[in-house]
Amino acid sequence: MHPLSKLDHRYVWHPFTQMRDWLKREPIVIVSGKGTRLWDAQGREYLDANSSIWTNLHGHNHPRINAAIRRQLGKIAHSSALGLANEPAARLAEKLVEAAPPALSKVFFSDDGSTAMEVALKLAYEFARRRGRSRKPKFLTLEGAYHGDTVGAVALGHIELFHKAYSGLLFRTDKVMAPYCYRFLFNRAKPERADAREYRKCNWECVGKLEQKFAAQKKQADPYAAFVVEPLMQGAAGMIPQPAGWLRRAAEIARAHGALLIADEVMTGFGRTGLGAVREGERPREPRHLQKSGLARTLALPLFACQHEGVQPDFMALAKGLTGGYLPMAATLTTQAVFDAFLGEYDEFKTFFHGHSFTGNQLGAAAGLASLEMLQTTGSLRARQRLEQTLNHELQTLWRCPNVGDIRQVGLVVGVELVRDWRTREPFDLRARVGIRVCEAMARQGVLTRPIGNVVVLMPPYCTTPAEARRMVAALGEAVVGLPKSG
Numbered sequence: 404m405h406p407l408s409k410l411d412h413r414y415v416w417h418p419f420t421q422m423r424d425w426l427k428r429e430p431i432v433i434v435s436g437k438g439t440r441l442w443d444a445q446g447r448e449y450l451d452a453n454s455s456i457w458t459n460l461h462g463h464n465h466p467r468i469n470a471a472i473r474r475q476l477g478k479i480a481h482s483s484a485l486g487l488a489n490e491p492a493a494r495l496a497e498k499l500v501e502a503a504p505p506a507l508s509k510v511f512f513s514d515d516g517s518t519a520m521e522v523a524l525k526l527a528y529e530f531a532r533r534r535g536r537s538r539k540p541k542f543l544t545l546e547g548a549y550h551g552d553t554v555g556a557v558a559l560g561h562i563e564l565f566h567k568a569y570s571g572l573l574f575r576t577d578k579v580m581a582p583y584c585y586r587f588l589f590n591r592a593k594p595e596r597a598d599a600r601e602y603r604k605c606n607w608e609c610v611g612k613l614e615q616k617f618a619a620q621k622k623q624a625d626p627y628a629a630f631v632v633e634p635l636m637q638g639a640a641g642m643i644p645q646p647a648g649w650l651r652r653a654a655e656i657a658r659a660h661g662a663l664l665i666a667d668e669v670m671t672g673f674g675r676t677g678l679g680a681v682r683e684g685e686r687p688r689e690p691r692h693l694q695k696s697g698l699a700r701t702l703a704l705p706l707f708a709c710q711h712e713g714v715q716p717d718f719m720a721l722a723k724g725l726t727g728g729y730l731p732m733a734a735t736l737t738t739q740a741v742f743d744a745f746l747g748e749y750d751e752f753k754t755f756f757h758g759h760s761f762t763g764n765q766l767g768a769a770a771g772l773a774s775l776e777m778l779q780t781t782g783s784l785r786a787r788q789r790l791e792q793t794l795n796h797e798l799q800t801l802w803r804c805p806n807v808g809d810i811r812q813v814g815l816v817v818g819v820e821l822v823r824d825w826r827t828r829e830p831f832d833l834r835a836r837v838g839i840r841v842c843e844a845m846a847r848q849g850v851l852t853r854p855i856g857n858v859v860v861l862m863p864p865y866c867t868t869p870a871e872a873r874r875m876v877a878a879l880g881e882a883v884v885g886l887p888k889s890g
């Protein structure tokens with residue numbers, strides 16, 4: 404065993420990992436990366452098919468982000484945001500506000516997705532109280548929701564496998580049916596293969612359920628303070644896309660009932676959801692302003708999922724891709740109204756008493772500025788568009804596999820749900836570890852990703868070439884061959 408593997412085995416406890424299994428085999432020890440590629444301590448090369456758990460945007464070891472961090476390192480790595488301002492954080496906040504939906508005008512920095520959601524949660528809670536809407540504000544989230552692993556974020560979540568053990572620690576949040584069309588009780592469309600025109604045949608019962616939830620709360624002393632949503636696609640729930648129009652309608656319902664909207668764009672932000680979602684068999688559509696002006700007005704491009712449906716959140720949580728996937732940094736964007744509710748004389752103690760040691764870190768902000776600049780270039784836009792189309796095209800080949808039940812793509816996020824038989828949609832028992840086994844087989848072919856249960860995720864960096872995208876999909880296709888059939 405490589406000495407680094409031994410060290411890891413001896414001392415490191417890995418996240419979301421059964422360590423008994425981990426200790427049975429030699430781990431892949433990553434020592435370097437460049438673009439889409441990663442190399443391990445044995446010199447083996449891999450494609451990073453999940454962008455290092457959904458974080459990396461432009462590829463590893465990118466010269467522009469490296470240069471931005473080095474430049475900043477020559478000045479200072481970190482000084483506190485408690486009592487002090489700094490240049491890169493101020494500049495990054497400006498750029499984020501420019502790129503975000505219009506009413507978001509203030510930026511609160513933190514460290515990762517979970518902390519960005521904690522900030523949104525606490526601000527929304529206190530804002531609702533100060534506005535006199537509620538004395539003990541309540542939150543509504545989606546079935547299968549995942550918003551992070553800190554305790555507040557876990558309370559917003561509804562993944563039993565992850566969250567049940569800690570239920571005694573949590574405050575209660577209500578959940579409502581998510582639009583999981585593939586396993587949707589009310590979806591009358593028959594299982595089909597490649598042609599997905601009939602993917603969804605329903606009467607928007609999920610929207611009706613949301614309406615009912617809000618209506619039932621209306622007369623209570625504490626109506627919902629906020630509706631929390633991962634816009635366009637729920638990630639850790641199993642890459643579950645929302646049908647076109649769902650997000651807009653859900654946001655309208657929340658608004659009509661006076662609730663705030665918290666958009667968790669930790670996964671979906673920074674161009675991940677593409678230029679126009681490819682869902683239900685649709686080809687990507689160009690946003691209207693691009694149709695008129697070609698690719699020149701790159702600054703006006705939607706970088707966030709909410710913008711695809713013209714939804715205006717009160718809070719938007721960002722992390723993962725914020726620094727191009729380089730450093731742990733997050734941000735919660737909010738409105739002037741929320742900001743104003745925390746203004747007062749010192750001795751009114753309206754201050755938002757919350758923050759972290761590394762809030763507004765200069766190295767992270769410098770990386771974030773470089774990443775954001777690159778995202779807004781025509782070159783990046785074209786590459787993303789091409790990658791989205793290549794993935795869409797290549798994924799069609801997977802419909803041949805009887806164990807591929809559903810292929811879900813929103814922009815540059817892909818979830819392939821594996822089932823015992825596509826006709827019956829019978830799921831594999833989680834204990835069979837089908838997703839894990841498929842990903843292990845893919846790793847042997849030099850393609851790295853992680854499953855969510857029986858859903859295999861592809862979420863490549865934006866610099867992935869068509870040939871590399873083809874390799875990723877082909878590796879998945881080959882790994883699926885040999886899975887047990889039903890009957």
Ligand code: PMP
Nearest residue numbers: 515516517549550551638669670
């Ligand atoms: N929200 C969403 C939608 C996420 O996907 C994640 C992480 N997968 C988080 C929050 C938590 O982010 P982090 O792991 O950076 O705390």
